[in-house]
Amino acid sequence: MNYAPKGKVNHVVEAGEFQVGVTALDHGHINGMTNGLIEAGATIKYVYDPDPEKVAEYRETFPDVEVADSLEQILEDPEIKMVAAAAVPNLRSALGNRVMKAGKDYFTDKTGFTSLDQLAETRRVQKETGRRYFVYFSERLHVEAAVLAGQLIEEGRIGKVIQVTGFGPHRLDKEKRPDWFFNKEEYGGILADIGSHQIEQFLYYTGNEDAEVIASKVANYDNPDVPELEDYGDATLVGDNGATFFFKVDWFTPDGLPTWGDGRTFITGTKGTIELRKYLDVGREDSLDHVYLVTEEGVEHRQVTGEIGFPFFGQMILDCLNGTEEAMTQEHIFKAQELCLLAQEKAQVIQSKI
Amino acid sequence: MNYAPKGKVNHVVEAGEFQVGVTALDHGHINGMTNGLIEAGATIKYVYDPDPEKVAEYRETFPDVEVADSLEQILEDPEIKMVAAAAVPNLRSALGNRVMKAGKDYFTDKTGFTSLDQLAETRRVQKETGRRYFVYFSERLHVEAAVLAGQLIEEGRIGKVIQVTGFGPHRLDKEKRPDWFFNKEEYGGILADIGSHQIEQFLYYTGNEDAEVIASKVANYDNPDVPELEDYGDATLVGDNGATFFFKVDWFTPDGLPTWGDGRTFITGTKGTIELRKYLDVGREDSLDHVYLVTEEGVEHRQVTGEIGFPFFGQMILDCLNGTEEAMTQEHIFKAQELCLLAQEKAQVIQSKI
Structure with missing residues (x-):
């Protein structure tokens, strides 16, 4: 349940160049997502969850991460490039839409969606904002x-x-x-x-x-x-x-x-x-x-x-920074989700x- | 292609008590079928195929088996209880019908049928004659x-x-x-x-x-x-x-x-x-x-x-002799074939x- 792969460190960016806020600690996959990001050079700046127990548990593994007071603090920080989250599945899409509308890229635990309506709305927001909606398909990306x-x-x-x-x-x-x-x-x-x-x-x-x-x-x-x-x-x-x-x-x-x-x-x-x-x-x-x-x-x-x-994490970071689609295309993600x-x-x- | 499992000898009948004629040597599975029968105590009395090369090849493995002059010789011999055959698949059903009508039980390589019409006719003949139509589902029975x-x-x-x-x-x-x-x-x-x-x-x-x-x-x-x-x-x-x-x-x-x-x-x-x-x-x-x-x-x-x-072979022989259905029921065989x-x-x- 808290299976969180660790891999080789292979930084694609300098320290501080790709800052991430972590929120919605509802699934233990957030730990594997964090490992992948850190190993690729990301800096986890904040963690926020309304449940202080979940925050405390997260900081046992990642003690250097600062606790934010609110999700707003993360979304309003211009240094934050990405929000990584493992919300309850039916809330993942709406959270991602909010993140993208705040000008950040989003990295969610799978599944990114629980309904085709959510998928349609996120496709729309992604296109409108030009931000990225990445999904942690760990059974390939983290194996x-x-x-x-x-x-x-x-x-x-x-x-x-x-x-x-x-x-x-x-x-x-x-x-x-x-x-x-x-x-x-x-x-x-x-x-x-x-x-x-x-x-x-x-x-x-x-x-x-x-x-x-x-x-x-x-x-x-x-x-x-x-x-x-x-x-x-x-x-x-x-x-x-x-x-x-x-x-x-x-x-x-x-x-x-x-x-x-x-x-x-x-x-x-x-x-x-x-x-x-x-x-x-x-x-x-x-x-x-x-x-x-x-x-x-x-x-x-x-x-x-x-x-x-795990080349995915570095590719994802560079895609966010450079506007490329090397890790995977948004359409590939949305299609995989649509079919399931x-x-x-x-x-x-x-x-x-x- | 000529994979022919061998197992422990476990005779369920005395020598000569269950005599078998082998014919239609079109698929190498006939060797595995013969092994299973012999290990369970059957006596292979005859082999017949219109192609003398196939007969010669079979007798390299089973040299004690007498060569019959025709299928009729096998079907007319009152000592023969069963005919075992590995015909071309679309001919297996008709051969089995002929065997059952001659008062013998039939043991065919899989698949026993290539059409639902064949299956319907064999179901009818099996019921009418009361003889048995067994199929060599080797991937379970001989593993x-x-x-x-x-x-x-x-x-x-x-x-x-x-x-x-x-x-x-x-x-x-x-x-x-x-x-x-x-x-x-x-x-x-x-x-x-x-x-x-x-x-x-x-x-x-x-x-x-x-x-x-x-x-x-x-x-x-x-x-x-x-x-x-x-x-x-x-x-x-x-x-x-x-x-x-x-x-x-x-x-x-x-x-x-x-x-x-x-x-x-x-x-x-x-x-x-x-x-x-x-x-x-x-x-x-x-x-x-x-x-x-x-x-x-x-x-x-x-x-x-x-x-x-491989308990199947002995059970099949005893089913033929005793009128039981311990090896498997006729309906199980026909249903498996119908579904495929x-x-x-x-x-x-x-x-x-x-």
């Missing part, structure tokens, strides 16, 4: 194995990518979750929430700008006490170029697994395959970042933690008799 | 890891099964394949053919008697010289009890993989997960039958070749621009 997969595809190691399959199981930790976690209006549904990582990966690895949601499903199989929780979801898509995608996400990580989830990505190319075992190599090693590459020449297994880095919201909206709700 | 998975589920080790995902990649070996392999009328389409293994596993592991095909797709991504080959297919289903299934099958096993395909099955239960790495543990060990079990207590990795056996034929029939044909 070195996943970054390497993109490089291997780029190098042509597996030929042309025809298929991607993603598994995103998560540990429920029911007793540790806030109330919003079980309220669908607030968390948005499992496909909108943890599904958003998945579709971003598909578009990226297959080089598609758009795709069609063919079918999707959600269910509450085993949590009748929290009926609005969807503990399972899946979807299948076809990209514009004909590559296909399937992903499943769930809250059924068994207690005996040594980490929060056995996240996998399987990529099939015309000349090879890549399998990512992101957070452990189950039954083998508890280390992160296992990459299994099979090509026409043979099989390679690499464990790449510390070797690849469509998958959520059209999902078949399974009535379990199991 | 010890897959047999163990069924036992672990039965023991409740992973709670209630909510989801199954299957990967059935195969090596194409294009230059070694017979002509029928590339003719859709004859092989039936990728979902009807190698997809048939998959749906049988889903019904079995989830305990469903029926399911709905939600969506399915087929494509020829990279084999324009054989346009009727489908080199990719997938489908997603929901079982009667609400458990879901996704599978993908393809002909893209990279040349560098040490075996014909990295077949996997992933089973998610409410209290644990099972992953099967059936034919190798890629990048780790080239042995068969790796089972990764994660429960509330922890993670177990077992490599179970030689430990579990429906998945094939309704499949979206992807136009690749990759």
